[in-house]
Amino acid sequence: MFYDTDVIVVGAGPAGSLAAYILASRGIQVTLLEKTLFPRYKVCGGGLTHKILKEIPFSLSPVIESTIHFFRFSHNYGNVFTRHSADPLMYCTMRGDLDAFLLQKAIDAGAEVRMGEQVISFLQDGSGVTVSTKEKSFHTRLMIGAEGASGIVSRMAGLHDAVEMGLAWEAELTADPEDLERFSGTVFLDWGTLPGGYAWVFPKKDHFSIGVGGPATLSKVMMPYYHRFLLSLGQTPSSIHHSPSSVIHFQETLSLHSWLLPVRTRKSLFHQGFVVVTGDAAGLSDPLTGEGIYYAIRSGKLAAETCSEFLSGKINSMDIYSKKINDELMTELLEANKIKHIFNAVPLKIHSFVGNNDRAWKAFGKILRGERWYADVRDGFGKWKQFWNLACFISAILEKRKEKRYLKKHSG
Numbered sequence: 214m215f216y217d218t219d220v221i222v223v224g225a226g227p228a229g230s231l232a233a234y235i236l237a238s239r240g241i242q243v244t245l246l247e248k249t250l251f252p253r254y255k256v257c258g259g260g261l262t263h264k265i266l267k268e269i270p271f272s273l274s275p276v277i278e279s280t281i282h283f284f285r286f287s288h289n290y291g292n293v294f295t296r297h298s299a300d301p302l303m304y305c306t307m308r309g310d311l312d313a314f315l316l317q318k319a320i321d322a323g324a325e326v327r328m329g330e331q332v333i334s335f336l337q338d339g340s341g342v343t344v345s346t347k348e349k350s351f352h353t354r355l356m357i358g359a360e361g362a363s364g365i366v367s368r369m370a371g372l373h374d375a376v377e378m379g380l381a382w383e384a385e386l387t388a389d390p391e392d393l394e395r396f397s398g399t400v401f402l403d404w405g406t407l408p409g410g411y412a413w414v415f416p417k418k419d420h421f422s423i424g425v426g427g428p429a430t431l432s433k434v435m436m437p438y439y440h441r442f443l444l445s446l447g448q449t450p451s452s453i454h455h456s457p458s459s460v461i462h463f464q465e466t467l468s469l470h471s472w473l474l475p476v477r478t479r480k481s482l483f484h485q486g487f488v489v490v491t492g493d494a495a496g497l498s499d500p501l502t503g504e505g506i507y508y509a510i511r512s513g514k515l516a517a518e519t520c521s522e523f524l525s526g527k528i529n530s531m532d533i534y535s536k537k538i539n540d541e542l543m544t545e546l547l548e549a550n551k552i553k554h555i556f557n558a559v560p561l562k563i564h565s566f567v568g569n570n571d572r573a574w575k576a577f578g579k580i581l582r583g584e585r586w587y588a589d590v591r592d593g594f595g596k597w598k599q600f601w602n603l604a605c606f607i608s609a610i611l612e613k614r615k616e617k618r619y620l621k622k623h624s625g
C-alpha cells in the first residue's frame with residue numbers, strides 16, 4: 214500500500230503542532246494541514262497555567278509576555294482582594310505568537326507543513342485514511358484531528374457526541390503605560406456575577422486582554438456583563454479602601470471577538486479506526502475555567518505517543534488513546550464540572566474562603582501549577598467527602614435556576 218505520509222495532523226493550534234513536533238522528533242513522517250496562513254490572530258486569553266510548562270519539552274520563554282504572581286479577585290464587581298504567590302501561577306502569551314512558535318518547532322523537527330490547506334472530508338478504508346482538502350488528496354496511515362472547536366474531523370468521525378458549547382468574548386485594549394507596568398504580574402478575576410461564567414484581565418507586554426465567558430445559553434447577556442466589568446475596572450471599588458492606583462485607565466479597544474468553548478460532558482470514544490481527536494476538537498476544555506491549552510497540549514502529546522506505538526507495531530489498534538484520555542483528562546474534567554456546580558451554587562462563600570483561608574488559596578495555586586488535581590479537592594473534605602456527589606447534584610440544580618433567573622433579569 215502506498216502512503217503519502219505516516220500521519221496527517223489537521224490544524225496547527227497547540228494540539229496539532231505539539232503532536233507534529235513529537236512525531237517528527239521520533240523520525241515519523243508527518244504532514245500538518247492548516248487552513249489559515251500564519252501568523253494569525255486567535256481568539257484566546259492566552260493564559261498559560263504553570264502545569265503546561267511541564268508538558269512541553271522546550272522553553273516557551275520567547276513567547277511569554279508576563280509572569281503572574283498576583284490574583285485580584287472580585288465578586289459581582291465588589292468585595293475585592295488580592296492574593297500573592299511566591300511561585301509563578303500562570304504566564305500570559307499572545308496566541309498568534311505561541312502558535313507560530315510551536316509550529317516552527319514542528320517544522321524544525323522535520324514535520325511537513327502545508328498552510329492554507331483546509332480539510333473538507335476524509336474516508337477510511339482497511340489500510341488507512343484518504344484526506345481531502347479543496348485541491349488535493351493525501352493517503353495516510355493515521356490521522357490526528359486537531360482542528361479546534363469547528364470540529365470537522367470529530368463530527369465526520371462520529372466523535373462529537375456529548376459536547377456542550379460554552380462561549381467567550383475576548384478583547385485587546387491599550388491602557389495607561391503606568392497601569393500596564395503596575396499590573397504586569399496581576400490577573401483580575403470577577404466571579405459569582407454571571408452564573409457558570411466569569412470575567413478576566415490578563416496583562417500582556419503592551420496591552421491588556423480582557424474577556425468574559427460562560428455557558429452559550431447566556432450569550433445574550435455576556436456583552437452587557439463585559440461592559441459593566443470594564444466600567445468597574447476603571448472605578449475604585451467601594452467595598453474596600455483602595456487608592457486610585459488600583460484602577461485601570463483603558464485607552465483604545467484594538468479588537469473584540471467571540472469564539473466557542475467546547476466541553477465534553479461524559480467519557481466516550483476519542484478514536485475511530487485510524488483517526489484520533491484532540492484538544493477543542495475533542496471537547497477537552499475545562500468547564501470551570503475555560504482553560505483549553507493545557508488539555509490541547511496533553512492530548513496532542515498522548516495522540517502522538519499512541520500513533521508512534523501503532524506505527525512501530527507495539528499496538529494494533531488506537532483504542533488505548535480513548536482509554537488514556539478518559540482515565541486521565543476526562544476524569545479531571547468531570548471533577549472540574551462538579552466543582553463548577555458547587556462554586557456557582559455558593560460563589561460568595563467560595564470567594565470569601567479563597568480570600569480568608571490560606572489553605573484554600575494555596576490549593577488554588579497548586580491546581581494552577583499542576584501540583585494538585587481537581588480530583589484531590591474532594592479528598593480535602595475528609596469525612597464529609599461521602600456527601601460530595603450529593604452536594605454536586607444539588608448544586609447543579611441551584612446553578613441552573615440561577616442561570617435562568619439571571620437570564621430573565623438581564624436580557625431585558
Ligand SMILES: Cc1cc2nc3c(=O)[nH]c(=O)nc-3n(C[C@H](O)[C@H](O)[C@H](O)COP(=O)(O)OP(=O)(O)OC[C@H]3O[C@@H](n4cnc5c(N)ncnc54)[C@H](O)[C@@H]3O)c2cc1C
Pocket residue numbers: 223224225226227228229246247248249255256257258259260261262330331332333359360361362363365380381382383424426471472473474491492493494498503504505506507509
Ligand atoms: C475567548 C477565549 C479565551 C480563551 N482563553 C484561554 C486561556 O486564557 N487559556 C487557555 O488555556 N485556554 C483558553 N481558551 C481555550 C483555548 O483557546 C482552546 O482550548 C485552544 O485553542 C484549543 O487548542 P486546539 O489546538 O485544540 O485548537 P485551536 O487552537 O482552535 O487550533 C485549531 C487549528 O485548526 C485549524 N483548522 C480548523 N479547521 C480546519 C480544517 N478544516 N482544515 C485545516 N485546519 C483547520 C484552525 O485554523 C486552527 O489553527 C480560550 C478560548 C476562548 C474562545
